[in-house]
Amino acid sequence: MSSRLREATSSLAYLLKHAQLQLAELTGPALAPFGITGRELAVLLTLTGCEPASQQQAAQRLGVDRTTMVGLVDALEDKGLVARRPQEGDRRRNVVELTEAGRDTLRRAGSAAAEAERQFLAPLSPAAAAQFTESLRTLVPPPAT
Amino acid sequence: MSSRLREATSSLAYLLKHAQLQLAELTGPALAPFGITGRELAVLLTLTGCEPASQQQAAQRLGVDRTTMVGLVDALEDKGLVARRPQEGDRRRNVVELTEAGRDTLRRAGSAAAEAERQFLAPLSPAAAAQFTESLRTLVPPPAT
DNA sequence: TATTGTTATACTCTATAACTATA
């Protein structure tokens, strides 16, 4: 492989980028009926994963900047899916919690996103799909917190 | 999986995104000594893959817009790595070819990028790494042209 | 009329720096 030139479309960077684009093309339309984007669903998933978390904790877990999280929570709050309240004991922090509507949307949109993932992985055998996901988990380190 | 909630950091979208980020963090510094970015290396690889190609053909093969390719070729031309010339027979087209310096940079930078990919895949067994790449190729359709 | 390259423009995602309020 050191002497033979690989095509650009065979490089890992190309494949990862276009895999992501392709998954996004399935996920976007699947989530549209629920009025949220894939990123917003990820925020909802993060918030429900660990119990009442501050914005910054959620940001670290998602791997986005805290300044980015502000806008994401803003949008979800405008849609009535989450609520902010100052944390008692340390009022610098905002605790972000899902509303009832947020939990409902998460349930239904999460199911739609899971279906999009299944569709994305459909070209692989079930065993290959499972190992593909498992390899990704091995390659991507879990978030710090 | 339909009833049990997955964590956001387990979703395929999260894993693909962060796999890409992690690879980019290895590839970027590896290419810095050669004065090119990962995207620019991809363009060089694309141009060398199929013989003298127009900008638009290269753009399709890379999966980027033709307006994006203008800037990429501009940068590579400024660095003396590629040269544009009108195609004889159809002067609307620009044929983009690697210069001697471009071929030399491609050889050395391509080797560095391959090493970065090996480093990225190192947490996987050789067999798992091979199947991971193969699965990606199955999931990502080859470019139109 | 259609196509290639180009420019201008805008939109998304992201990060950095500076501000505020709390600690």
Added chain:
DNA sequence: TATAGTTATAGAGTATAACAATA
């Protein structure tokens, strides 16, 4: 002084529309 949230700003990356040259 340090931290959490916020705002403003700037930088990538991308796409759309419009234009010039050519077919």
